[in-house]
Structures are given as structure tokens and as C-alpha cells.
Amino acid sequence: MIITILDYIFMIGAVGILISIVSFIFMMIFVKRLNPYIILVMISVLIVTPLAGTFIPSLVRSELHEKLGGEIISVVSQRGVDKAKVLQSLKDMSSPKYNNTHSLERFMFKVKTAEEEIYLELAKDSNDNEVYWVYYPKYYYSGINDVGKIKLSN
Numbered sequence: 198m199i200i201t202i203l204d205y206i207f208m209i210g211a212v213g214i215l216i217s218i219v220s221f222i223f224m225m226i227f228v229k230r231l232n233p234y235i236i237l238v239m240i241s242v243l244i245v246t247p248l249a250g251t252f253i254p255s256l257v258r259s260e261l262h263e264k265l266g267g268e269i270i271s272v273v274s275q276r277g278v279d280k281a282k283v284l285q286s287l288k289d290m291s292s293p294k295y296n297n298t299h300s301l302e303r304f305m306f307k308v309k310t311a312e313e314e315i316y317l318e319l320a321k322d323s324n325d326n327e328v329y330w331v332y333y334p335k336y337y338y339s340g341i342n343d344v345g346k347i348k349l350s351n
Contacts, residue, residue, distance in 0.1 A: 199256060200253060200256045200257060200260060200336060201336070203249045203252055203253050203256070203338075204249075204253065204336045204337050204338050204339075206245060206246070206249040207246060207249040207250055207253065207337065207338050208337050208338075210242050210245055210246030210249060211246060213238070213242040213246070214239075214242055214243065214246060217235065217238060217239035217242055217243075218239075220235050220239075221235060221236075221239060249338075250338060250342075253336070253338045253339060253342075253344075254292075254293075254339065254342070254343075254344045254345065255292065257333050257336065257339045257344045258290055258291070258292075258344055258345055261287065261290070261315070261317075261333065261344070262288065262290070264310060264312075264313070264315055265284070265287055265288050265308065265310070265315070266288070267310050267311055267312065268310060268311045269284065269308060269309070269310055270309045270310060270311060271308075271309045272284060272306075272307070272308050272309070273305075273306075273307040273309075274304070274305070274306050274307075274319075275304040275305045275306070276304045276319075278306075278319070278329075278349070279349060282349045283306065283319070283329070283347065283349065284308065286329075286347035286348060286349055287308075287317075287331065287347060289347075290331060290344075290345040290346075290347050291345065292345065293330075293343060293345045293346040294346070296324070298322050298323045298324040298325070298328075299322075299323050300320035300321070300322065300323070300330040300343065301320055301321045301322070301323055302320060302321075303318040303319065303320040303332065304318065304319055304320070305317075305318060306318065306319045316334060316335070317331060317332065317333055317334075318331075318332040318333075318334055318340075319331060319332070319347075320332070320343075322346070325348075327348050327349045327350040328346055328347070328348050328349075329346065329347050329349070330343040330345075330346055331343060331344055331345045331346065331347060332344065
């Protein structure tokens with residue numbers, strides 16, 4: 198529930214930043230004086246939006262750990278990856294360490310548990326063939342930003 202709220206705050210905040218910038222520009226061009234309410238809204242949106250974006254990945258990782266902790270019925274992947282290693286790595290996924298690489302083409306990875314189907318997207322790292330970036334498209338933020346990285350080697 199909290200992830201959904203933060204996700205909406207992030208989406209609204211992203212739009213709010215654009216609206217604030219456009220309002221600021223129009224105020225400077227046409228009115229030639231700043232409205233303190235627009236500045237207050239702009240500052241608050243610029244503070245709240247990144248804060249929401251900071252907490253979402255760790256909350257999504259916690260949700261995935263909880264969901265993957267139960268009984269796994271089946272695993273489906275669009276690519277030929279070792280599903281058992283990917284599943285184990287997903288259960289052990291922690292905060293990502295970035296090393297000036299980027300993700301390559303994404304592919305679907307579906308895990309069916311007793312309660313639900315979990316749709317993930319994995320993308321191979323541009324530098325290390327054993328590292329995959331994990332995306333969770335259930336939420337807007339985690340569909341465009343990775344929630345972690347997993348390494349398949351032992």
C-alpha cells in the first residue's frame with residue numbers, strides 16, 4: 198500500500214515539477230514578478246518527489262523478498278537463463294552497486310507463486326554477462342528504474 202502511495206506521489210511530483218517550471222517561466226515573462234505560492238509549491242515538489250523516489254526501490258525489494266519467500270509453482274523466462282539461479286539471486290537481492298554500466302535489452306521473467314503471478318523484467322548488464330538489472334513493472338517508478346541487480350555466478 199505504501200509503495201502505491203509513494204508511486205503516485207512520484208508520478209504527480211514529476212508532472213508537478215514540469216507545471217511549476219512552466220508557471221515560473223510564464224510569471225517571469227508576463228507578470229514580471231514572482232508569486233510566493235508558486236515558489237513554495239515548486240520547492241515542496243522538488244523536495245518531496247526525490248524523497249519518494251529514494252524509498253521506493255528498497256520497499257519494492259522488500260515486497261519481492263516477501264512474495265518470493267513462499268511456494269514457487271513455476272518460472273517462465275523469455276531468454277535462456279538459469280531459472281533456479283535467477284530465482285535464488287532474486288531472493289537474495291540487495292541494494293544495487295552501480296559501476297558506470299547500463300542495462301541492455303529487457304526481457305520478461307514471470308514467477309508463479311501459490312498466491313499470484315509476479316511479472317519482472319530483467320536486463321543484462323552492459324559490462325558483466327553474469328549481472329542482470331531487475332525491474333518490477335507493477336509500479337510506475339520500478340518499471341522505469343531498476344530496483345536492484347542480481348549476479349548469477351556462484
